[in-house]
Amino acid sequence: FFFISLKISSGTNLASDWADTSQCPPSVGGATFLIVAYSAVIAIGLLGNAGLVFIIARQQELRNVTNILIANLSCSDILMCIVCLPVTVIYTLMDRWVLGEALCKVTPFVQCMSVTVSVFSLVLIALERHQLILHPTGWSPAAGHSYLAVGLTWLVACFISLPFLSFNILTNDPFQNISLPANPFRDHLICMELWPSDKHRLAYTTSLLIFQYCLPLLLVLLCYLRIFLRLRRRRDMLERSRRTRGAQRINVMLLAIVIAFALCWLPLNVFNTLFDWHHQALPDCQHDxxxxxxxxxxxxxxxxxxxxxxxxxxxxQRELKLTLQRCQCGNRATESYESFPLSTVGSEGMTKATSLNRMGSMLRPQDCKHNCWASFLC
Structure with missing residues (x-):
């Protein structure tokens, strides 16, 4: 899960690889597509996740275990959008590093840390759902436990990502051996991984693949499989109806997040694995x-x-709509919540499924600027 391409690999044949790929100049259309696509991802990721975190933080009723972990997942995505995506676009298009040594080390470190936090958050959400639905009368985590889990998640993710701070370097060595009459690339810098040996690099990257992708997602899918089987066995119970259907819909939503995350990261994992173990299989011209x-x-x-x-x-949706209405300084906004909070719904008809029916409050025009999601919405 790290920032990787030919120009930042730790391979020893980078100069010869460059000589081959120099025959395949990048197209203007391809560069334009990359800029537009990455810009769209950055915009959607930043605005969407910032709005999600804002709404969860703003409403006391929404600060339950699942939502706190969802907000943590969004925070890791925001960090990725701010640090990693712009750097990737600039480096890919310029084909050399112009962003300084600090970003050379920080960018892969942040990306690895962000992905680790995201995966661990998905695991914690699945474990919480598993506990609530399979053992509804047993121990259930509280909001305080989720804050502790979030802190530990970032601490562990930071520790796992530390090798990138140590082994990513800024250098122009690979361009010194290019046999050209006048080498215009002699002063170009690249950001690359320099490990003590290939064995160390392979051991680390393979461990990341196993413990940062395969095993966590396998555990998550196992949890949701057990949840599905438990809910299917209880279809004929009296407590079916609305709350059970609500629990099923919430589980479907959370499982959809997991599956989408796994599918999004699958191609890059395959690419990284192929790059590490059989680099020659990647086509030269199409590598980038x-x-x-x-x-x-x-x-x-x-x-x-x-x-x-x-x-x-x-x-x-309702909370977002109410927030936007408040930003428009409306006189009154009426809101009707569903009768179950997100993280307390189980298959047993659930403990204290409190109604969150709330009436929107009156806003004075001078208060609008203090209640907007973002200032440009006012």
Whole structure:
């Protein structure tokens, strides 16, 4: 899950690789597409996730365990949009590093940390749903536990990503051996990984693939499979009806986030694995094109949260609508929430499924600027 392409690999044949790929100049159309596509992902990811975090933070009723973990997932996506995506576009289009040594080390570190936080958040959400539905009368996590889990998640993710701070370097060495009469690339810098040996690099990247992608998602899918089987067994119980259907819909929404995340990151994982273990299998001319397509697909995962929530969570839709109405300084906005909070719905008809019917409050025109989602909406 790291920032990787030919120009930043740790391979020893980078100069010869460059000589081959120099015969395949980038197209204007391809560069334009990359700029437009990455810009769209950044815009949707930033605005959507920022809105989601804002709404969860703004409403006390929405600060339950699942929503806190969802907000944590959105925060990691925001970090990815701010740091990693713009850097990737600039580096891919310029074909050399112009952003300084600090960003050379920080960018892959942040990307690895962000992905780790996202995966761990999905695992924690699945475990919480599993506990609530399979053991509704047992121990259930509280909001305080979720804040502790969020802190530990970022701490562990930071520790896992530390090698990128140590082994990413800024250098022009690969261009020194290019046999050209006048080498115009002698002063070009690239950001590359320099590991003590290929064995160390392969051990680390393979461990990331297993513990940052395969095993966590396998655990998540196992949790949701058990949840599905438990809910299917209870279809004929009296407590079916609205709350059970609500629990099923929420589980479908959360599972959709997991599946979309897994599918988005699958191409880049395949690319990275192939690059690490059988670099020659990648075509020379299409290398950057394939990498850009895989990386763009992975970065699209930053848009999953707000899109899935927007389509499937009516509570979020209503709260967003109310926020926008307040930004327009309306006199009154009436809101009707569903009768179950997101993280307390189980298959047993649930404990204290409190009604969250709330009436919108009156806003004075001078208060509008303090209640807007963003200042440009006022």
């Amino acid at each position: 094109t394939v990498f850009s397509a895989c990386h763009l697909t992975a970065m699209a995962s930053t848009c999953i949260n707000p899109i899935v929530y927007g389509f499937l969570n009516s509570n979020f």
